[in-house]
Amino acid sequence: MNGSDKPAFPPDFRARLHALLTWRRDVRRFRGEKLPPGTIERLVALAHLAPSVGLSQPWRFVLVETPARRALVRDNFTRCNAAALAAQAPERARHYARLKLAGLDSAPCQVAVFADHAARQGHGLGRHTMPETLDYSAVMAAHTLWLAARAEGIGMGWVSILDPAAVCAALEVPADWRFIGYFCLGYAETADTVPALESAGWERRRPAPELLIRR
Amino acid sequence: MNGSDKPAFPPDFRARLHALLTWRRDVRRFRGEKLPPGTIERLVALAHLAPSVGLSQPWRFVLVETPARRALVRDNFTRCNAAALAAQAPERARHYARLKLAGLDSAPCQVAVFADHAARQGHGLGRHTMPETLDYSAVMAAHTLWLAARAEGIGMGWVSILDPAAVCAALEVPADWRFIGYFCLGYAETADTVPALESAGWERRRPAPELLIRR
Numbered sequence: 001m002n003g004s005d006k007p008a009f010p011p012d013f014r015a016r017l018h019a020l021l022t023w024r025r026d027v028r029r030f031r032g033e034k035l036p037p038g039t040i041e042r043l044v045a046l047a048h049l050a051p052s053v054g055l056s057q058p059w060r061f062v063l064v065e066t067p068a069r070r071a072l073v074r075d076n077f078t079r080c081n082a083a084a085l086a087a088q089a090p091e092r093a094r095h096y097a098r099l100k101l102a103g104l105d106s107a108p109c110q111v112a113v114f115a116d117h118a119a120r121q122g123h124g125l126g127r128h129t130m131p132e133t134l135d136y137s138a139v140m141a142a143h144t145l146w147l148a149a150r151a152e153g154i155g156m157g158w159v160s161i162l163d164p165a166a167v168c169a170a171l172e173v174p175a176d177w178r179f180i181g182y183f184c185l186g187y188a189e190t191a192d193t194v195p196a197l198e199s200a201g202w203e204r205r206r207p208a209p210e211l212l213i214r215r
Numbered sequence: 216m217n218g219s220d221k222p223a224f225p226p227d228f229r230a231r232l233h234a235l236l237t238w239r240r241d242v243r244r245f246r247g248e249k250l251p252p253g254t255i256e257r258l259v260a261l262a263h264l265a266p267s268v269g270l271s272q273p274w275r276f277v278l279v280e281t282p283a284r285r286a287l288v289r290d291n292f293t294r295c296n297a298a299a300l301a302a303q304a305p306e307r308a309r310h311y312a313r314l315k316l317a318g319l320d321s322a323p324c325q326v327a328v329f330a331d332h333a334a335r336q337g338h339g340l341g342r343h344t345m346p347e348t349l350d351y352s353a354v355m356a357a358h359t360l361w362l363a364a365r366a367e368g369i370g371m372g373w374v375s376i377l378d379p380a381a382v383c384a385a386l387e388v389p390a391d392w393r394f395i396g397y398f399c400l401g402y403a404e405t406a407d408t409v410p411a412l413e414s415a416g417w418e419r420r421r422p423a424p425e426l427l428i429r430r
Contacts, residue, residue, distance in 0.1 A: 129378050139355060160341045
C-alpha cells in the first residue's frame with residue numbers, strides 16, 4: 001500500500017476520537033461479567049501496533065489467571081498501599097484511606113505489562129542515548145490497549161501501587177523483563193467524563209494552556 | 216454527566232480506530248507546509264486528556280521555534296547519531312548510515328516533551344513504589360498527541376537520538392523537568408502501513424501471539 005490508498009479520517013471520526021479520549025477513565029470498579037472469549041487476545045494484537053523505538057516491539061503481556069498468582073499480586077498491593085498511606089500527611093491520609101484504588105478484587109481480566117530489556121529486535125537503534133525508550137514503548141502499547149478496550153466498552157485501570165520485584169517474582173517472568181504496570185480490565189460499573197480522583201476530591205484536572213511554552 | 220450519557224463507539228468507529236493505529240507512522244520526511252495556526256495548541260489540549268498517575272498531569276510541552284535553539288538540537292542529534300553509528304557492528308553500520316533518522320531539517324513544527332518531577336499535583340498518589348510512572352504519564356500524553364495528529368492527516372516522528380542534558384540546556388527548561396522525547400510534526404511526504412524501518416530493511420514487525428503469555 002502507498003499514499004494513494006491512505007484512509008481518510010473524517011470530522012465525525014475525529015469527534016468520536018475526542019470522545020474516546022474524554023471518556024477513557026482509570027476504572028477501579030468493575031461489574032462481574034467476564035470478557036467474551038478471544039477479547040484480550042484481540043486487544044493485545046491491536047496494542048502490538050503501538051510505536052516502538054527502533055521497531056523493537058519490546059512489550060510483553062502476561063495474562064494473570066490463576067487465583068494463587070492473583071492473590072500474591074493483591075497481597076503486594078495491600079502492603080504497598082499501607083506504606084503509601086503512611087507517607088501521606090495526616091489530613092490527606094484520612095482522605096486517602098477512603099479512596100478505592102485497585103480493581104484487583106473485581107476485575108475479571110488482569111494483565112501485567114513488561115518491557116523485555118534482552119530483546120535484540122531493533123538492533124539497539126534509537127536507544128543509545130536514551131535506553132528508557134524501551135520502557136516508553138511498552139507504555140505506549142499499554143495505552144493503545146486502554147484506548148482499544150474503551151472503544152469496545154471495556155474499562156481499564158492501571159495499578160502502580162506495587163513493588164516491581166514482587167510482581168516479577170509472583171509471575172515468574174524472565175530476569176530481563178522490566179515491570180511497567182498491572183492492568184485490570186472489565187466492564188465498568190459506571191461511565192463518566194470526570195476522573196475518579198476528581199470525583200473523590202483528591203485532585204482536579206488543570207487547564208491545558210499553561211503546559212505549552214515556547215522557546 | 217453519568218453513565219446514561221455515555222457515547223457509543225459503533226463498529227465503523229472501531230474499524231477507523233484500527234486504521235488509525237495501523238497508519239500511524241514514525242514520520243521522518245515532511246513536506247514543507249506549515250501547520251495551520253492554532254493546530255499545535257489544539258493537539259496539545261487533546262494530549263492533556265491522557266491518563267496520568269494520581270491525576271498529576273506532569274507533561275510539559277515546549278514548542279521549539281527559534282532557529283538558534285533548533286540548530287542546537289540538530290547539532291546534538293548529529294553528534295549522538297555519529298556515536299550510535301559507531302556502536303553498530305560493521306555490517307549493520309553500513310546499513311545504518313543509509314537510514315534517514317531525523318525529520319529535524321524539514322519538520323515545520325517541533326515539540327519537546329518533558330515530565331515535571333517537581334509537580335505537586337496528584338499529591339504523590341500511585342508513585343510511591345514506581346516513581347517512573349510520572350515519566351510514563353508524559354509518554355502517554357505524547358502518544359495521544361501522535362494519534363490526534365494522525366487523525367488530522369498530520370505526521371509525527373519521535374527523535375530519541377539525543378542527549379537529554381543537552382536538550383534541557385538548549386531549551387533552558389527548569390532543572391526538575393525530565394526530558395522524555397523530541398517530536399517532529401508536519402505533513403508526511405508519503406503515507407504507508409509499513410514502518411519506515413521495515414521498508415528500509417532494518418527490522419521487521421513480528422507477529423503478536425508470542426507476546427501474550429499466561430500465568
